[in-house]
Amino acid sequence: xxxxxxxxxxxxxxxxxxxxxxxxxxxxxxxxxxxxxxxxxxxxxxxxxxxxxxxxxxxxxxxxxxxxxxxxxxxxxxxxxxxxxxxxxxxxxxxxxxxxxxxxxxxxxxxxxxxxxxxxxxxxxxxxxxxxxxxxxxxxxxxxxxxxxxxxxxxxxxxxxxxxxxxxxxxxxxxxxxxxxxxxxxxxxxxxxxxxxxxxxxxxxxxxxxxxxxxxxxxxxxxxxxxxxxxxxxxxxxxxxxxxxxxxxxxxxxxxxxxxxxxxxxxxxxxxxxxxxxxxxxxxxxxxxxxxxxxxxxxxxxxxxxxxxxxxxxxxxxxxxxxxxxxxxx
Amino acid sequence: xxxxxxxxxxxxxxxxxxxxxxxxxxxxxxxxxxxxxxxxxxxxxxxxxxxxxxxxxxxxxxxxxxxxxxxxxxxxxxxxxxxxxxxxxxxxxxxxxxxxxxxxxxxxxxxxxxxxxxxxxxxxxxxxxxxxxxxxxxxxxxxxxxxxxxxxxxxxxxxxxxxxxxxxxxxxxxxxxxxxxxxxxxxxxxxxxxxxxxxxxxxxxxxxxxxxxxxxxxxxxxxxxxxxxxxxxxxxxxxxxxxxxxxxxxxxxxxxxxxxxxxxxxxxxxxxxxxxxxxxxxxxxxxxx
Numbered sequence: 001x002x003x004x005x006x007x008x009x010x011x012x013x014x015x016x017x018x019x020x021x022x023x024x025x026x027x028x029x030x031x032x033x034x035x036x037x038x039x040x041x042x043x044x045x046x047x048x049x050x051x052x053x054x055x056x057x058x059x060x061x062x063x064x065x066x067x068x069x070x071x072x073x074x075x076x077x078x079x080x081x082x083x084x085x086x087x088x089x090x091x092x093x094x095x096x097x098x099x100x101x102x103x104x105x106x107x108x109x110x111x112x113x114x115x116x117x118x119x120x121x122x123x124x125x126x127x128x129x130x131x132x133x134x135x136x137x138x139x140x141x142x143x144x145x146x147x148x149x150x151x152x153x154x155x156x157x158x159x160x161x162x163x164x165x166x167x168x169x170x171x172x173x174x175x176x177x178x179x180x181x182x183x184x185x186x187x188x189x190x191x192x193x194x195x196x197x198x199x200x201x202x203x204x205x206x207x208x209x210x211x212x213x214x215x216x217x218x219x220x221x222x223x224x225x226x227x228x229x230x231x232x233x234x235x236x237x238x239x240x241x242x243x244x245x246x247x248x249x250x251x252x253x254x255x256x257x258x259x260x261x262x263x264x265x266x267x268x269x270x271x272x273x274x275x276x277x278x279x280x281x282x283x284x285x286x287x288x289x290x291x292x293x294x295x296x297x298x299x300x301x302x303x304x305x306x307x308x309x310x311x312x313x314x315x316x317x318x319x320x321x322x323x324x325x326x327x328x329x330x
Numbered sequence: 331x332x333x334x335x336x337x338x339x340x341x342x343x344x345x346x347x348x349x350x351x352x353x354x355x356x357x358x359x360x361x362x363x364x365x366x367x368x369x370x371x372x373x374x375x376x377x378x379x380x381x382x383x384x385x386x387x388x389x390x391x392x393x394x395x396x397x398x399x400x401x402x403x404x405x406x407x408x409x410x411x412x413x414x415x416x417x418x419x420x421x422x423x424x425x426x427x428x429x430x431x432x433x434x435x436x437x438x439x440x441x442x443x444x445x446x447x448x449x450x451x452x453x454x455x456x457x458x459x460x461x462x463x464x465x466x467x468x469x470x471x472x473x474x475x476x477x478x479x480x481x482x483x484x485x486x487x488x489x490x491x492x493x494x495x496x497x498x499x500x501x502x503x504x505x506x507x508x509x510x511x512x513x514x515x516x517x518x519x520x521x522x523x524x525x526x527x528x529x530x531x532x533x534x535x536x537x538x539x540x541x542x543x544x545x546x547x548x549x550x551x552x553x554x555x556x557x558x559x560x561x562x563x564x565x566x567x568x569x570x571x572x573x574x575x576x577x578x579x580x581x582x583x584x585x586x587x588x589x590x591x592x593x594x595x596x597x598x599x600x601x602x603x604x605x606x607x608x609x610x611x612x613x614x615x616x617x618x619x
Contacts, residue, residue, distance in 0.1 A: 020445075027522075027524055031440060046471050050470050120358070140609070144609065216614035264463070267554070293468075306467075309463065
């Protein structure tokens with residue numbers, strides 16, 4: 001990654017002088033000390049403090065007697081926030097539901113997203129350059145749109161009577177669902193219908209991002225390889241399956257990781273489109289954290305939940321590093 | 331993968347040789363375009379219908395009777411001083427962009443071009459930062475703002491995000507390839523170290539600064555969760571907050587809520603139309619999200 005360190009690179013930092021001259025020292029530390037003091041307050045402290053808070057029963061509305069409001073009526077409770085996640089209380093059940101919903105959401109988003117973006121990227125890549133530019137720009141439009149506006153827009157698209165979708169379904173002669181967002185009994189292959197609706201809206205907003213990355217990666221594949229396969233008589237599907245996908249593996253891995261991680265963090269579309277309903281079928285982990293921390297002021301408990309979110313992100317990231325270490329030569 | 335030229339031309343592929351495959355390709359692309367664009371068009375059309383036409387079943391797609399009533403209602407609503415909300419969003423977004431571009435390029439330059447003790451440790455901390463989702467640290471971040479008395483202030487939306495780990499990382503990558511000879515020449519000519527950064531390095535960072543700036547702007551403009559936590563006074567709301575508030579006030583008046591959505595979407599879409607080349611290229615180059 002750091003090719004800049006190779007000797008002869010005109011951009012490599014000068015190695016021969018270890019250390020800085022006095023004027024440089026003033027500049028480097030004059031700039032870095034304020035920046036890292038700032039990061040100490042707004043980045044390092046929050047990382048430490050979220051761990052500290054998770055060991056306390058902390059609420060900012062109660063007055064503690066120790067350091068920064070801890071202690072006193074905000075007592076140290078050890079691992080109780082974590083052990084109570086497995087308890088039989090309503091709060092813990094809600095938490096487990098939200099984790100389950102988030103995992104279902106992230107997994108299905110990943111599958112649907114890749115099933116759309118990968119073949120679509122191949123098609124976009126195959127057309128004339130001018131068409132390609134326009135098509136790509138339009139496909140990318142939803143990703144730059146306000147998530148709140150998108151959630152409100154799709155809430156209306158899913159409207160049972162006036163909504164675009166149900167009227168379209170009727171138009172092609174099928175029976176639309178009575179309600180997309182509020183019927184707790186409706187499900188598709190065991191996935192609640194409201195969750196399906198949220199996934200549709202989210203993939204609609206997000207697919208352009210992966211699409212652009214795939215198109216860029218496809219343009220990096222040397223055309224000789226595909227031309228050779230074509231001369232050898234490979235069909236379009238064989239080329240896709242045997243050449244394109246294997247050559248895209250590093251990109252695929254990157255895209256999978258990023259899609260997973262960002263799906264774990266989705267908040268707006270759940271909050272605005274369904275509000276977590278019906279019957280908490282679309283309550284996401286971030287919604288649960290937000291509600292506990294800022295509506296019920298149960299910040300110690302919410303901090304413990306944030307650490308679970310972090311663990312989920314960390315696991316996906318570590319799996320990526322693990323897989324990346326395998327040999328990618330082809 | 332990271333340095334693909336998006337304009338490079340491709341050799342003719344199957345799709346262009348086989349007419350049937352070509353028709354199929356364009357058909358699929360057209361369906362995709364329709365799915366992408368129709369929801370936008372649908373809410374635009376909804377916002378241009380009179381209230382009586384909205385509730386009709388089955389609904390019309392294009393207005394039978396065109397009306398600007400919904401927009402007039404919003405503009406004349408004394409509870410919705412639109413200029414105020416546009417100003418709030420603009421101030422916060424522009425403020426964050428300017429500060430982030432400065433701190434990212436300054437720290438990125440130092441990490442790219444200087445050798446000093448503790449460098450790996452400090453840069454390692456930046457890399458760790460990249461892995462921490464905002465939702466994980468938002469509770470302590472909120473408690474810090476309470477201590478600083480910045481709750482319910484637009485400053486509270488800018489001050490916690492003045493240094494961006496991703497921005498520093500991105501700038502370091504770009505500045506690494508900047509020729510040392512130019513920097514040394516400026517030093518020999520008597521430029522101060524800050525002068526080298528400000529007058530030699532900075533002016534050559536047009537492309538990465540533009541990319542980072544656009545993305546910071548859009549992320550701030552569209553941000554919802556942090557303003558939702560920080561802002562409590564109506565007049566201090568940013569546009570996404572205004573939109574959910576307005577929707578909660580006029581739930582069943584879809585002409586009004588869709589018009590309000592259009593008003594929030596429009597500025598970014600206009601910016602996008604002019605800058606889409608930069609934006610799309612930026613994603614392909616950096617994997618930014």
